[in-house]
Amino acid sequence: MSNYKQIFRDGLWGNNVVMAQSLALCPLLAVTTSATNGLGLGLASMAVMISANLLSSFFTPFISRAVRIPVNILMIATLVTITDLALNAWLHPLHKVLGLFIPLIVTNCAILGRVESFASKNSLLPAAADGLAMGLGFTWVLVFMGGIRELIGSGTLFANASLLLGENFAFLEMQIIPDYRGVLLLILPPGGFLVLGAMLAVKRLLERVAERKQAGAANCIAVAEGK
Numbered sequence: 001m002s003n004y005k006q007i008f009r010d011g012l013w014g015n016n017v018v019m020a021q022s023l024a025l026c027p028l029l030a031v032t033t034s035a036t037n038g039l040g041l042g043l044a045s046m047a048v049m050i051s052a053n054l055l056s057s058f059f060t061p062f063i064s065r066a067v068r069i070p071v072n073i074l075m076i077a078t079l080v081t082i083t084d085l086a087l088n089a090w091l092h093p094l095h096k097v098l099g100l101f102i103p104l105i106v107t108n109c110a111i112l113g114r115v116e117s118f119a120s121k122n123s124l125l126p127a128a129a130d131g132l133a134m135g136l137g138f139t140w141v142l143v144f145m146g147g148i149r150e151l152i153g154s155g156t157l158f159a160n161a162s163l164l165l166g167e168n169f170a171f172l173e174m175q176i177i178p179d180y181r182g183v184l185l186l187i188l189p190p191g192g193f194l195v196l197g198a199m200l201a202v203k204r205l206l207e208r209v210a211e212r213k214q215a216g217a218a219n220c221i222a223v224a225e226g227k
């Protein structure tokens with residue numbers, strides 16, 4: 001159980017795809033003009049991550065090490081193609097908004113990296129947990145960043161969720177600031193860089209505060225034991 005806790009702790013925070021590894025920044029900056037877009041791409045990426053980890057963990061014993069990377073790339077490309085076709089069939093408005101960034105999930109180094117470094121070396125359950133943890137970590141960053149840009153940029157949250165994600169997501173749509181003119185900069189590409197930089201700075205600050213608290217607690221324990 002402690003191993004699974006560490007897997008989710010790493011995926012959500014410590015080894016987060018964006019906040020720690022600085023991967024998948026291209027779709028992150030391009031898609032997060034709203035929380036709805038971020039949620040859509042995050043869920044699609046998470047589905048691919050979980051499926052890729054499971055398949056890699058299952059087939060690794062049967063695949064030669066010399067061709068493992070090309071096989072994994074082909075597997076990820078197949079999963080992304082299936083996801084792309086499914087979104088086009090059942091969530092066509094969202095598919096139109098995300099556009100090219102759905103096929104580009106294939107080039108997401110985070111997916112291939114986790115397949116190679118974790119899934120291929122572990123059994124099915126830990127591999128699935130790692131895919132879920134990394135997918136959730138990527139999704140929350142997409143949604144949080146998209147939410148900040150959308151809130152400051154237009155005063156709404158999850159706008160057009162019912163149109164892009166389906167009627168079941170209509171409850172997410174909120175008009176936070178009525179009659180709000182908005183800040184166009186936050187919706188434009190420079191706004192993505194500004195918000196991402198602020199998020200990274202806050203993460204580093206929180207980590208330093210946590211390290212100082214741990215160091216202080218360790219010193220207190222050492223003093224108490226010395227007495």
